[in-house]
Amino acid sequence: MMSYAIFLGCTIPARQPNYELSARKSLSKLGVKLVDIANMTCCCPPPVQSIDLKTSLAIASYNICLAEEANLDLLTLCSGCFESLAMANNMLKHDQKLKTKINKILAETGKEFHGTKEVKHFLQVLKDDIGLNQLEQNIVKPLTDLKIAPFYGCHALRPSELLQLDDPERPQILETLIKTLGGTSIEYQNKLKCCGGLLRGVSDDLALDLARDKLINVSNSGADCIATLCPFCFVALDIGQIQIRSKFQEIYDIPVLHYSELLALALGIAPEELAPRTHKIRIDKIINKIL
């Protein structure tokens, strides 16, 4: 049985049970075991890197040490966690000097980074470890009539040299995984541009402008829904639509689902088991199309 240490991060346990439930249930159905390890901490995403890069690297590496001790690869759902942890992992693996420096800090916690494990995004586990054939064979409710706008966000793909998930300018992994579920992947303008999520709280107006651009482009494409990977993109687009409604008097009404939710529904998991009320933009019409 394939096993991974799951890294939950903060936003998913705090606000998005829809992501966690759909991912856990889907992976369990696909024969993957997730291990919840004690004493994980913050992944140290950009807001913490902005305060101090060295501290951030040390904390990210500390989390990887816990996975190394458990002899498991780390699986992340949030793209922010993926970026922070995969970056730290690959930086330290390829820079002996940096590794020594960080290990000096980690020694205070009794840990040492060895570089023996991988940090994997949920999508990589689905495509590379489980495999598309295995995935296809388990689908009971194909997403036949569904037009889905793939939403990569930033931190699953970039910086690509350190993350190595897919081509940063012409990625295909999400489109491929949507098609494997029987859905239609829809192209839209500026598909790879940022949702503005990390500007929320710093400049809410700018953040909303960026999210609005994305929603306008998806809306013009005729997609039925958006498939996200990252909890911050999810907030920017889902709650963002409510904020855009009051600020710009514009109604898009585009359901935003994490890819994991589409996967869970296609695997035949009952929607009521997936905390569907987490969504501010109701997803009933998508569920009805699938069932």
Next chain:
Amino acid sequence: MRAESFSETIRERLGGETITFCYQCGTCASSCPVAKRTTDFNPREIIKLCLLDEKDEILDGKSIWLCCSCYNCQERCPQKVEIADVIYAVRNIAIEKGKVPNIYFEFFNAISNDGRIVKVSQFAENKRPQLGLPPLQPTGVDALKKILSTTGFDKFHLKKEEPQ
């Protein structure tokens, strides 16, 4: 001895190593989603001002805080300037000098106290079994605090200036 220039200070820091490779082509600015929406932020301009030693303009201004960390610029830079990382390095310098946007105090407090930058409420934790989720494992706050004190990060709050 000659005083160290601002770009040298940046270059010696983690993240800032590549700043001097910049030849000001502007690929970063044309790839930047924020620069498309506002003239308050332009990655090429930030790098230029750093290279020209305009330290005060950079550290006192709000521009460096408007990067959305999308890494488009860094991905496309023909000179392999790690632009997003350079901006982190400059933010790190600003914070050391006590120039801290308010929201960073929230991030700092959250990570120091809870080990997460977004707090998981007791309500969300209590609801987990009902939803069919396993209990949350404890966070490694003790280890985290040791790391924060080793790197000096925990002294950061001492540098808070009076809010303006």
